[in-house]
Amino acid sequence: MDRITKSLLDEFVQQGGLKLAEDTAFEHFAGYLTVGIHHSETIDTDDISTGAGGDCGIDCIAIIVNGCLITEPEEIEDLAETNGMLDVDFVLVQAERSTSFESSKIGQFGFGVQDLFSERPSLPQNESIQKASAIISEIFKNVTFDCVDADQTQRLYRTSKNAVTREIVLSERTVIPEIPNVDQAYLGLLPAPEFLKLVQNNGGESWHRSFTITFAIGRNGML
Numbered sequence: 001m002d003r004i005t006k007s008l009l010d011e012f013v014q015q016g017g018l019k020l021a022e023d024t025a026f027e028h029f030a031g032y033l034t035v036g037i038h039h040s041e042t043i044d045t046d047d048i049s050t051g052a053g054g055d056c057g058i059d060c061i062a063i064i065v066n067g068c069l070i071t072e073p074e075e076i077e078d079l080a081e082t083n084g085m086l087d088v089d090f091v092l093v094q095a096e097r098s099t100s101f102e103s104s105k106i107g108q109f110g111f112g113v114q115d116l117f118s119e120r121p122s123l124p125q126n127e128s129i130q131k132a133s134a135i136i137s138e139i140f141k142n143v144t145f146d147c148v149d150a151d152q153t154q155r156l157y158r159t160s161k162n163a164v165t166r167e168i169v170l171s172e173r174t175v176i177p178e179i180p181n182v183d184q185a186y187l188g189l190l191p192a193p194e195f196l197k198l199v200q201n202n203g204g205e206s207w208h209r210s211f212t213i214t215f216a217i218g219r220n221g222m223l
Contacts, residue, residue, distance in 0.1 A: 001026070001097045016045070024052070025098065030095035031060030038089050039064050048069050054126030056112035060093035065139070073131075076138040084200075085144055092116075134139075148221045168194040 001009070009117045012029050013020070016064040021029065038060065047069065048060045063070045065088050066079050080086055092150055094109040096102075117134060125133065148156070162220030 002099070003082050014182075024049075026097055027059040027093075027095045031093045032064070035060070035062040035069075035091050035195070037065075038062070038091055039067075039069055041069065043069060048091075050128040051126055054124040054129060056121075056123050056125065057094060057108045057114050058092050058112050058116065058129070058131055059095045060091075061128070062091040063139075064089040064091065065169065070090055071131075073134045073138040076135065076142065080142045088139055092220075148193060163212050168197050170194070 009022075009026055012018075013025050016028075018025055018028065028049055031048045032043065032045050035043060038069070045059075045060075048062045050061055051057075052059050065086055066083050067087075068075070068079065070076065076086070092113055094104060094105070113121065115121050115130065117132050117137060119127035121133065130134060168190065170186065170188045170190055173186045176187055178187055
């Protein structure tokens, strides 16, 4: 390891209060920097470190779903139900302190990654790898295959072109004082079932595209 990298590693260790051997500290350092490219939130490197032995040649694993760093398989189902979709990034890190890349170690890393995603892994797995494998399995359980017939194709196309009309009840509301260039403004409480009408389609799924909401006030708080 060159002097500059070593000084940066020392700073990272000192700021994080880590009490680790240099090789393990460098794994945390490499994982922190690599995952940071894909995830803007501050992370605890213990959440991504895979430990030693039975790690499939992988030093750090970060599974980022819908912008969240996942640490438990149960989180996947919650995100799928909340967002109606899963946007997944797998970040896998192998850290080496040597001054050059070795093709044999890259090959070992690639084999370990392939085994991790295999339906029937052959390599020994420690607790951290087993948890990552369980999260991966939970993600692929949410993969769906739908056949879209002609009628649905036409309906989807019309939906993409036409405005969507929704009626909601905003019974608890108060008028906001006059605002320049605004005809009427209200502040109110919207029950969850009414809010879902705005963010879900007729099938109860969340909209996967941006939209603009225009309100028209009616009688009895009907919008």
